[in-house]
Amino acid sequence: MAKFNLKVNGETRRVDVEDDTPVLWVLRDQLNMPGTKFGCGMAQCGACTIHLNGVAVRSCVLPVSSVGAQEITTIEGLSENGEHPVQKAWLEHDVAQCGYCQSGQIMSASSLLYTNPKPSDEEIEAHMSGNICRCGTYLRIKEAVKSASKSL
Amino acid sequence: MKTSVNRRSFLKATALAGGGVLFNISWLSATPVKNQSNGQQEFIEFNAFIKITPDNVIQIMSPNPEGGQGVKTSMPMIVADELDADWAQVLVKQADLDTEHFTRQFIGGSQAIRQGWKVLRTAGAVVREMLKTAAAKKWNVAVSELSTSKGVITHKKTGKTSTYGELAALAASIPVPENVSLKSVDEFTIIGTSVKNVEGKNIVTGKPLFGIDTYKEGMRIAMIIHPPAFGMKLKSFEGAAVKKMKGIIDVFKIKIFNDDYERTFFDTLTFNEVVAIVGENTWAVMKAKKAVKVEWEPFESYSFKRDAFGRKSVVTVPSGLESTKVSQEKMEKLASSPAEVKRKDGDIQAAFSTATKTVESSYFAPFLAHNCMEPMNFFAHVTDEKVEMVGPLQKPELTELALSARLGVPVEKIDFKMTRLGGGYGRRSYAHWAIEAALISQKVNAPVKLVYTREDDMTAGIYRSTYFTKYRAALDENNELTAFHLNTGGNPESPLYENRFPAGAIDNYLAEDWEIPSNITTGSFRAPRSNFHAAAEQAFLDEVAEAAGKDPIEFRLDLLKKAKEKPVGTNNDYEPERLAGVLKLVKEKSNWEELKKNGNPGVSAYFCHNTYAAIVIDTVLEKGELVIKNVVSAIDCGIVVNPDGAKNLAEGGIVDAIGNALFGELTFDKGIPQKSNFDKYRMIRMNEAPKNIEVHFVKNNIDPTGMGEPTFPPVFGALANSLYKTTGKRFYKQPFMDQIG
Numbered sequence: 001m002a003k004f005n006l007k008v009n010g011e012t013r014r015v016d017v018e019d020d021t022p023v024l025w026v027l028r029d030q031l032n033m034p035g036t037k038f039g040c041g042m043a044q045c046g047a048c049t050i051h052l053n054g055v056a057v058r059s060c061v062l063p064v065s066s067v068g069a070q071e072i073t074t075i076e077g078l079s080e081n082g083e084h085p086v087q088k089a090w091l092e093h094d095v096a097q098c099g100y101c102q103s104g105q106i107m108s109a110s111s112l113l114y115t116n117p118k119p120s121d122e123e124i125e126a127h128m129s130g131n132i133c134r135c136g137t138y139l140r141i142k143e144a145v146k147s148a149s150k151s152l
Numbered sequence: 153m154k155t156s157v158n159r160r161s162f163l164k165a166t167a168l169a170g171g172g173v174l175f176n177i178s179w180l181s182a183t184p185v186k187n188q189s190n191g192q193q194e195f196i197e198f199n200a201f202i203k204i205t206p207d208n209v210i211q212i213m214s215p216n217p218e219g220g221q222g223v224k225t226s227m228p229m230i231v232a233d234e235l236d237a238d239w240a241q242v243l244v245k246q247a248d249l250d251t252e253h254f255t256r257q258f259i260g261g262s263q264a265i266r267q268g269w270k271v272l273r274t275a276g277a278v279v280r281e282m283l284k285t286a287a288a289k290k291w292n293v294a295v296s297e298l299s300t301s302k303g304v305i306t307h308k309k310t311g312k313t314s315t316y317g318e319l320a321a322l323a324a325s326i327p328v329p330e331n332v333s334l335k336s337v338d339e340f341t342i343i344g345t346s347v348k349n350v351e352g353k354n355i356v357t358g359k360p361l362f363g364i365d366t367y368k369e370g371m372r373i374a375m376i377i378h379p380p381a382f383g384m385k386l387k388s389f390e391g392a393a394v395k396k397m398k399g400i401i402d403v404f405k406i407k408i409f410n411d412d413y414e415r416t417f418f419d420t421l422t423f424n425e426v427v428a429i430v431g432e433n434t435w436a437v438m439k440a441k442k443a444v445k446v447e448w449e450p451f452e453s454y455s456f457k458r459d460a461f462g463r464k465s466v467v468t469v470p471s472g473l474e475s476t477k478v479s480q481e482k483m484e485k486l487a488s489s490p491a492e493v494k495r496k497d498g499d500i501q502a503a504f505s506t507a508t509k510t511v512e513s514s515y516f517a518p519f520l521a522h523n524c525m526e527p528m529n530f531f532a533h534v535t536d537e538k539v540e541m542v543g544p545l546q547k548p549e550l551t552e553l554a555l556s557a558r559l560g561v562p563v564e565k566i567d568f569k570m571t572r573l574g575g576g577y578g579r580r581s582y583a584h585w586a587i588e589a590a591l592i593s594q595k596v597n598a599p600v601k602l603v604y605t606r607e608d609d610m611t612a613g614i615y616r617s618t619y620f621t622k623y624r625a626a627l628d629e630n631n632e633l634t635a636f637h638l639n640t641g642g643n644p645e646s647p648l649y650e651n652r653f654p655a656g657a658i659d660n661y662l663a664e665d666w667e668i669p670s671n672i673t674t675g676s677f678r679a680p681r682s683n684f685h686a687a688a689e690q691a692f693l694d695e696v697a698e699a700a701g702k703d704p705i706e707f708r709l710d711l712l713k714k715a716k717e718k719p720v721g722t723n724n725d726y727e728p729e730r731l732a733g734v735l736k737l738v739k740e741k742s743n744w745e746e747l748k749k750n751g752n753p754g755v756s757a758y759f760c761h762n763t764y765a766a767i768v769i770d771t772v773l774e775k776g777e778l779v780i781k782n783v784v785s786a787i788d789c790g791i792v793v794n795p796d797g798a799k800n801l802a803e804g805g806i807v808d809a810i811g812n813a814l815f816g817e818l819t820f821d822k823g824i825p826q827k828s829n830f831d832k833y834r835m836i837r838m839n840e841a842p843k844n845i846e847v848h849f850v851k852n853n854i855d856p857t858g859m860g861e862p863t864f865p866p867v868f869g870a871l872a873n874s875l876y877k878t879t880g881k882r883f884y885k886q887p888f889m890d891q892i893g
């Protein structure tokens with residue numbers, strides 16, 4: 001066990017966990033922040049997507065020991081109250097069905113728009129293809145990303 | 153203000169044909185309950201669905217579990233409309249499992265809206281009537297002079313108005329009316345408007361809505377280790393060393409059902425004995441799981457008693473380690489031999505012997521894994537006093553019964569809370585993991601959350617069966633379809649629906665089927681059986697139409713005309729006019745005639761789960777890559793309760809079906825599932841989804857039917873038929889992807 005001071009959503013959180021613990025489980029088990037979801041545990045589905053210094057990463061394969069001073073942002077920290085343009089666009093298009101994949105989808109989409117505020121359809125598809133949605137909400141996700149892009 | 157609890161059985165309505173479910177709602181007359189979230193305001197409870205505060209907040213219970221089908225929005229909409237509530241003031245709450253006040257609290261068969269329609273409306277209408285009666289009393293006017301709108305009652309003559317909240321206390325003391333009239337369709341104000349998902353904001357802000365998000369003080373994490381192959385069972389395990397690992401509490405064996413337990417239809421379970429590992433956190437348990445040494449051995453064939461909705465039987469599970477290649481060959485063989493005749497019209501033999509042309513093709517589909525994005529999980533806390541269960545499941549009532557039998561605890565002591573489901577599609581009907589969680593909690597004497605890894609979820613599945621159908625059709629010299637023969641079956645379940653179209657439209661028709669027993673566990677999967685039956689049949693009809701030199705839509709419409717005007721047999725399971733209706737609509741909306749000239753359209757139409765759907769898909773190969781340019785769907789589900797919600801569901805069903813048609817496949821080698829995570833099990837992704845989907849609804853005033861399943865089955869055939877146009881090849885074997893290009 002080792003102690004880590006993690007910067008999560010702008011706060012410093014102290015956790016005492018094994019070095020190799022994936023950030024996903026630190027968030028869910030230690031910090032009681034279950035917005036970040038478990039889907040596959042091998043960087044295949046995107047359900048666990050968070051931002052590390054604003055860049056989308058899969059937290060299920062990110063050992064806590066590799067984070068250091070980098071800033072973690074989770075769905076809970078994207079905005080207090082669903083006010084982030086991507087969250088607003090998701091509501092406008094009523095994207096979710098079961099909703100389980102959507103935290104990850106939103107985190108992927110928001111990181112795309114940080115680096116590429118006006119993505120083309122192809123760029124959206126390429127960036128978002130790491131996130132699986134069994135409910136099949138892809139078209140709404142694409143439209144929501146475009147709406148959010150316009151509002152930026 | 154406390155009034156006595158006056159329980160009375162108010163409404164008993166037998167479900168319409170097909171469901172066989174009896175509604176029985178006992179109503180509580182007014183009982184004030186403290187509202188946690190609403191401070192000082194007290195809720196006045198009218199019935200199991202409706203509570204109103206004096207400041208006019210209206211709480212509507214959503215009885216059924218929510219797994220993405222939208223019932224948590226659409227079912228309360230129906231109540232609110234008949235109540236004439238202001239939707240902006242409605243607070244929707246998920247009901248717990250409550251067999252005293254609700255029936256049919258489950259997800260399955262796309263039936264929630266259809267079977268809930270009258271009950272939900274009546275629940276709202278009764279309360280509106282009580283509120284009006286209260287106003288009439290208070291103002292000393294006739295009830296008939298009162299009108300309601302958006303949670304307000306108005307007496308036009310005197311200009312008096314009152315909110316529902318102001319009248320709630322008085323209204324609650326009024327006897328529950330025995331008869332109320334329901335609105336006519338043109339009086340609806342909420343039904344038929346697009347209402348956003350009531351949980352939308354909670355979803356986009358990552359609130360803990362799902363079973364896997366359950367957290368309780370002192371909670372332990374549990375995982376299971378199950379046999380690596382179907383046909384194997386636990387022989388022994390070595391847990392002592394693992395128990396010493398950091399964060400690990402216990403390692404032990406659990407047995408899910410007792411040998412003499414009579415299983416219900418939904419008590420299918422993958423493996424009856426598994427090793428459980430319990431620890432302090434998920435990561436510790438995940439690591440320990442890999443360290444436990446377990447030995448497995450093949451099992452001998454065994455039997456169990458089963459009661460499938462009153463049909464009692466003894467089910468024998470065969471021994472052996474099944475391989476897909478072998479079972480496929482078996483299926484092919486069976487489809488070429490006479491089987492059990494399920495429907496026979498006329499004399500196909502004679503028709504084939506005088507046929508001018510015959511068409512013969514066979515279709516195959518593999519096992520499919522459900523792959524709900526939220527892996528299977530459940531929370532349980534078993535103590536001597538009570539059993540607390542929290543999690544995502546589709547049939548809580550049946551699971552409660554199974555758990556009661558297993559623990560020897562009466563259902564009164566068991567409490568089931570239903571969380572949102574991160575997908576169900578049938579898989580969460582078989583909640584053996586809930587029982588596993590309870591047994592683990594009982595053993596470690598602590599609250600426990602059992603979580604399956606993705607690998608567990610995929611390799612301990614209750615899969616979609618694998619299927620095979622051989623079709624034959626005979627055409628006469630006028631290119632009329634004179635005979636139709638299908639020999640179909642599955643491992644282990646037959647997909648046959650012998651009374652569906654085109655049965656009833658052809659003079660000589662023969663449907664026969666067979667089943668191969670298997671120890672690979674299978675069960676419901678989005679539109680069970682229909683998902684293959686439609687896929688094969690709609691692809692075959694395209695071939696037959698081509699052989700007859702007819703347009704595939706006109707060909708179907710001709711047959712439907714015959715089914716309407718001169719039906720063959722009396723037991724036809726569809727309304728020809730409504731099926732023709734969706735075909736005509738999809739023809740118009742897809743610009744079919746144009747598309748035939750400048751695109752690659754494939755069409756399909758199907759009726760299942762009481763809803764009609766027709767699909768046109770247009771595909772193209774761009775630099776050798778498949779692009780699904782457009783999908784146009786036409787749907788007849790009667791009144792559309794929540795149009796945008798229904799549209800979302802249709803879009804999802806279409807994308808999901810395209811994904812499964814192109815990529816969906818699980819094979820077995822000596823009983824071992826050959827895929828265990830998304831690196832190998834290909835799921836459709838955004839770049840592979842259709843570029844556009846149109847959803848059109850037939851406008852009518854027929855009582856609404858479901859949307860969760862019906863758009864799924866016809867997509868497979870429409871895709872195969874479009875791919876034929878694009879590639880020149882017929883697609884007989886799912887998944888299609890490897891055969892494209």
Ligand code: FES
Nearest residue numbers: 039040041046060
């Ligand atoms: S859980 Fe991390 S990508 Fe699937």
Ligand code: FES
Nearest residue numbers: 098099101133135
């Ligand atoms: S909304 Fe259900 S998996 Fe995406």
